[in-house]
Amino acid sequence: xxxxxxxxxxxxxxxxxxxxxxxxxxxxxxxxxxxxxxxxxxxxxxxxxxxxxxxxxxxxxxxxxxxxxxxxxxxxxxxxxxxxxxxxxxxxxxxxxxxxxxxxxxxxxxxxxxxxxxxxxxxxxxxxxxxxxxxxxxxxxxxxxxxxxxxxxxxxxxxxxxxxxxxxxxxxxxx
Numbered sequence: 607x608x609x610x611x612x613x614x615x616x617x618x619x620x621x622x623x624x625x626x627x628x629x630x631x632x633x634x635x636x637x638x639x640x641x642x643x644x645x646x647x648x649x650x651x652x653x654x655x656x657x658x659x660x661x662x663x664x665x666x667x668x669x670x671x672x673x674x675x676x677x678x679x680x681x682x683x684x685x686x687x688x689x690x691x692x693x694x695x696x697x698x699x700x701x702x703x704x705x706x707x708x709x710x711x712x713x714x715x716x717x718x719x720x721x722x723x724x725x726x727x728x729x730x731x732x733x734x735x736x737x738x739x740x741x742x743x744x745x746x747x748x749x750x751x752x753x754x755x756x757x758x759x760x761x762x763x764x765x766x767x768x769x770x771x772x773x774x775x776x777x778x779x780x781x
Contacts, residue, residue, distance in 0.1 A: 681776045685769030686719040689756035689778040695749035696729075697779040699742045699758045703734045707771045709762045711740035717755030720767045731764035734774070749781075756780050 676697055681687045683704065689696065701711045713730045720726055729750060734740035744750060760774035761767050 676779045676781055679778050679780060681774075683773050683775055685760040685772050685774060685776075686767075687758040687776040687778055688719055689758055689780040690752070691717045691755045693751075693753050694756055695751055695781050696742075696756050697744055697749045697781065699730075699776070699778040700739065701734060701758070701760050701774040701776045702739045703737060703760065703772065703774045705771055705773045706736045707762065708736045708738075709734050709760055709772045709774075710764050711742060711774075711776075712759040712761050712764055712767075713742060713750075713752075714757045714759065715752045715754045716757045719757055719759075722767060722769055724767050726759070726761075726765060726767050728764050734760065 679687060679689050687699075689699075696713060699711060699713060703709060711730075711732045711734050712726065712728045714720070714726050715729055716726075729752065730742050732740045732742055756778065758776050758778045759767055759769070760772045760776060761769055762772060
């Protein structure tokens with residue numbers, strides 16, 4: 607009698623169940639009908655196209671599939687960046703302040719850039735030195751979820767959008 611190990615996998619592609627191995631023999635039946643040896647030690651994950659792989663293997667280390675990567679949204683020089691005009695996730699944002707005035711890198715849950723002088727509710731607000739940089743990065747942790755949209759601002763205030771004398775190169779990684 608053959609037994610199957612069932613592995614629960616959670617990833618960006620969602621949650622799935624993988625029939626990981628024939629526990630008795632340590633072999634997995636592929637789509638061609640042949641059995642091949644697999645590592646049953648786990649943990650497993652599912653990539654964006656539904657393939658299961660053991661974490662720490664080459665499948666996790668990189669991909670040439672465009673859907674797996676995150677294309678950054680970049681502004682040339684300004685004080686605002688519409689990262690996404692719909693709900694989504696922010697993986698990180700950065701700005702380089704090219705002006706001699708200090709300010710803040712601010713993320714907001716909006717679907718459009720606010721008018722100058724508008725009151726804003728920051729999701730994140732990070733100090734940005736004059737001719738310096740600011741960074742918001744969630745690293746290996748989960749991204750921040752925005753229910754309306756993702757707008758990244760360079761402002762002299764965290765609660766009022768005041769771009770007046772700032773100029774910055776802004777980048778956001780959104781999906």
